[in-house]
Amino acid sequence: MRQPVLEIRNLDVGYGLGDVALRAVRDVSLTLHRGEVLGLAGESGSGKSTLAYGVTRLLPPPGVITGGEVVYHPENGSPYDVLALGDRELRAFRWAETAIVFQGAMNSLNPVHRISVQLTDVIAAHQPDLSARARAERAREMLRLVGIAADRMDAYPHQLSGGMRQRVMIGMALALQPQIVIMDEPTTALDVVMQRQILRQLVALRERLGFSVIFITHDLSLLVEFADRIAIMYGGRIVEEAPASALYRDALHPYTAGLLGSFPALRGPRRDLTGIPGSPPDLTSMPTGCSFHPRCPKAFEPCPVTIPPLGSPDTPGGSTRTVACLLHPATNPEVR
Amino acid sequence: MKHLLQRVLFYLFTAWAAITVNFFIPRLIPGDPVQALIARYKGQMSSDAIASLYVLFGIDKHASLWSDYLKYWKQLAHGDLGLSFTSFPTPVSEIIASSLPWTLALVGITTIISFLLGTGLGVIAGWRRGSWVDGLLPVTTFLSSIPYFWLGLVAIALLAGPGSYFPSSGGYEPGLVPAFDSYFLSSAIQHSILPALTILISSVSGWILSMRNMMVTVAAEDYITVAHAKGLPERRVALSYAARNALLPNVSGFALALGFIVGGTLLVEIVFSYPGLGFQLFRAVGAKDYPLMQGIFLVITISVLVANLLADVAYLMLDPRTRKEG
Numbered sequence: 218m219r220q221p222v223l224e225i226r227n228l229d230v231g232y233g234l235g236d237v238a239l240r241a242v243r244d245v246s247l248t249l250h251r252g253e254v255l256g257l258a259g260e261s262g263s264g265k266s267t268l269a270y271g272v273t274r275l276l277p278p279p280g281v282i283t284g285g286e287v288v289y290h291p292e293n294g295s296p297y298d299v300l301a302l303g304d305r306e307l308r309a310f311r312w313a314e315t316a317i318v319f320q321g322a323m324n325s326l327n328p329v330h331r332i333s334v335q336l337t338d339v340i341a342a343h344q345p346d347l348s349a350r351a352r353a354e355r356a357r358e359m360l361r362l363v364g365i366a367a368d369r370m371d372a373y374p375h376q377l378s379g380g381m382r383q384r385v386m387i388g389m390a391l392a393l394q395p396q397i398v399i400m401d402e403p404t405t406a407l408d409v410v411m412q413r414q415i416l417r418q419l420v421a422l423r424e425r426l427g428f429s430v431i432f433i434t435h436d437l438s439l440l441v442e443f444a445d446r447i448a449i450m451y452g453g454r455i456v457e458e459a460p461a462s463a464l465y466r467d468a469l470h471p472y473t474a475g476l477l478g479s480f481p482a483l484r485g486p487r488r489d490l491t492g493i494p495g496s497p498p499d500l501t502s503m504p505t506g507c508s509f510h511p512r513c514p515k516a517f518e519p520c521p522v523t524i525p526p527l528g529s530p531d532t533p534g535g536s537t538r539t540v541a542c543l544l545h546p547a548t549n550p551e552v553r
Numbered sequence: 554m555k556h557l558l559q560r561v562l563f564y565l566f567t568a569w570a571a572i573t574v575n576f577f578i579p580r581l582i583p584g585d586p587v588q589a590l591i592a593r594y595k596g597q598m599s600s601d602a603i604a605s606l607y608v609l610f611g612i613d614k615h616a617s618l619w620s621d622y623l624k625y626w627k628q629l630a631h632g633d634l635g636l637s638f639t640s641f642p643t644p645v646s647e648i649i650a651s652s653l654p655w656t657l658a659l660v661g662i663t664t665i666i667s668f669l670l671g672t673g674l675g676v677i678a679g680w681r682r683g684s685w686v687d688g689l690l691p692v693t694t695f696l697s698s699i700p701y702f703w704l705g706l707v708a709i710a711l712l713a714g715p716g717s718y719f720p721s722s723g724g725y726e727p728g729l730v731p732a733f734d735s736y737f738l739s740s741a742i743q744h745s746i747l748p749a750l751t752i753l754i755s756s757v758s759g760w761i762l763s764m765r766n767m768m769v770t771v772a773a774e775d776y777i778t779v780a781h782a783k784g785l786p787e788r789r790v791a792l793s794y795a796a797r798n799a800l801l802p803n804v805s806g807f808a809l810a811l812g813f814i815v816g817g818t819l820l821v822e823i824v825f826s827y828p829g830l831g832f833q834l835f836r837a838v839g840a841k842d843y844p845l846m847q848g849i850f851l852v853i854t855i856s857v858l859v860a861n862l863l864a865d866v867a868y869l870m871l872d873p874r875t876r877k878e879g
């Protein structure tokens with residue numbers, strides 16, 4: 218049995234408080250195991266970034282975490298709830314244990330400081346005993362790791378191309394050898410070739426350095442190729458979670474099937490591109506029951522009434538995956 | 554570097570244009586300053602003296618405009634700005650030299666203090682929204698919305714006058730001889746406190762507001778979130794990441810404000826009868842003292858241009874994106 222490194226339990230995140238609150242993440246439970254790449258996919262607005270921000274407690278106002286736990290398992294030592302950390306502990310936890318590459322990696326670098334400054338200041342903040350020379354050496358090593366010549370250390374962000382900036386951010390994320398790296402669409406601004414090149418680099422690095430990755434994208438084909446497991450988000454909830462190959466071969470949730478149907482097959486016979494009719498739900502007035510039922514081709518009577526719980530389905534290999542759909546009643550719906 | 558050179562050339566051209574306009578303006582104004590001067594001396598002048606006055610003032614009707622213009626430049630090159638009409642025959646350059654230090658000291662120091670104080674408060678107000686500093690904002694905004702003239706008069710009426718510590722006018726106690734001794738300096742400082750305070754009150758909220766708003770804007774930038782995510786100390790995020798970027802527009806604003814020190818404080822000096830350049834300009838306008846006006850305008854023009862250049866250099870130093878390599 219693989220060990221968990223991060224357990225998200227019943228996490229609720231909203232924007233605003235009280236009646237006007239918009240519930241962007243609803244009762245999400247997700248486990249990241251040591252050394253795996255966990256993909257997180259879903260349409261725009263499904264709450265992927267909000268989940269990432271919530272886990273790292275970086276929500277921009279008016280975002281608030283309204284419930285749940287985020288349990289981190291350090292390499293040595295006992296697990297603790299990230300949401301309960303004090304300011305000082307939180308600061309020590311950030312980047313050293315969990316680094317994050319943001320959706321807007323293009324603007325993630327401070328325009329007025331050199332790359333070297335921004336690579337070394339995070340090392341200095343977490344390892345104050347390290348000499349300046351050792352910090353610079355580490356920074357140079359990180360750049361080499363992501364395939365950027367060490368002489369770009371003295372460059373300013375605007376002197377680098379978009380792809381280079383993105384790779385600098387990935388290098389920066391690895392500078393303290395964290396256990397977890399969260400990547401929120403780190404490659405969307407890049408061309409397809411560059412995207413795959415960076416991802417391949419990342420997977421290779423993961424094998425060498427042994428960190429775990431949460432990889433967020435709305436491009437499911439990318440995940441099928443690179444992730445170990447994939448979780449699908451819809452309207453703030455996880456609707457399906459499975460090993461990548463199982464999900465690709467045999468999607469249980471009609472929404473997953475719809476997502477898979479909206480890009481060309483990676484291999485094997487050609488299939489028709491279908492896409493999903495309708496548009497993502499309005500988070501302020503969610504449909505009753507299963508939030509996907511208005512768009513679902515397979516909806517039946519109970520769908521508008523009952524919210525399907527997330528649980529393992531009664532199918533071959535069902536114990537390795539979960540789904541929230543009334544077509545596949547859970548054998549062990551999660552206790553809540 | 555090429556960019557800066559272009560700017561310098563542009564400013565030189567502007568300076569040339571301003572100086573040329575300065576040459577023409579008094580020649581286009583109706584009325585004859587020499588006649589005015591003669592009238593003041595009530596006909597006690599010989600016709601010889603009058604002719605030499607025309608030559609002296611550079612409005613010799615017999616010389617061509619072009620030779621006048623060349624002569625004007627030659628004089629400028631020697632720092633000769635002509636003679637003042639009102640304090641005839643004191644050279645204009647002397648009057649400017651004696652009043653400029655007063656303006657520079659009062660308004661210059663106040664502008665710097667106002668900028669530093671306002672920017673500092675703006676950083677805090679923008680970073681800690683809802684803190685007491687942020688609550689100060691409506692008050693300072695209200696104070697700065699009071700027309701300066703009124704603010705000055707109210708300050709004088711309430712705080713200055715007989716028996717009060719604050720004198721209501723002048724730059725130092727009448728009868729003292731300007732010198733660098735402690736007695737004169739303390740008198741000068743005593744006279745400058747009230748005008749300095751009124752300038753501070755009316756100008757500081759501008760700096761606070763612009764800095765605060767920039768801080769709020771910058772705080773939403775991705776690189777600030779990244780700085781938080783990196784677990785950097787709060788102070789470093791606030792200063793080295795947020796304030797350092799938010800400062801950029803304020804610094805060029807500051808450089809421009811330095812340019813307006815010389816010319817932009819007419820009101821202060823009028824209200825407090827402060828012996829600075831603004832007050833001289835006010836008097837020169839009243840007395841139709843064209844050479845003095847010309848001289849003061851020239852100083853103002855040049856200081857504004859130098860300030861612009863300063864703003865360019867500051868921006869170039871602070872924002873690497875404006876530096877084009879090569």
Ligand SMILES: Nc1ncnc2c1ncn2[C@@H]1O[C@H](COP(=O)(O)OP(=O)(O)OP(=O)(O)O)[C@@H](O)[C@H]1O
Nearest residue numbers: 232241260261262263264265266267278279435500
């Ligand atoms: N600062 C905010 N204030 C209010 N609502 C927000 C804010 N940020 C996001 N939301 C809302 O929360 C929901 C989830 O947004 P989120 O950014 O997490 O989506 P996402 O899955 O990352 O989408 P994308 O693929 O476009 O990045 C959306 O409905 C969005 O409108």
Ligand SMILES: [Mg+2]
Nearest residue numbers: 265266267320
């Ligand atoms: Mg997103």
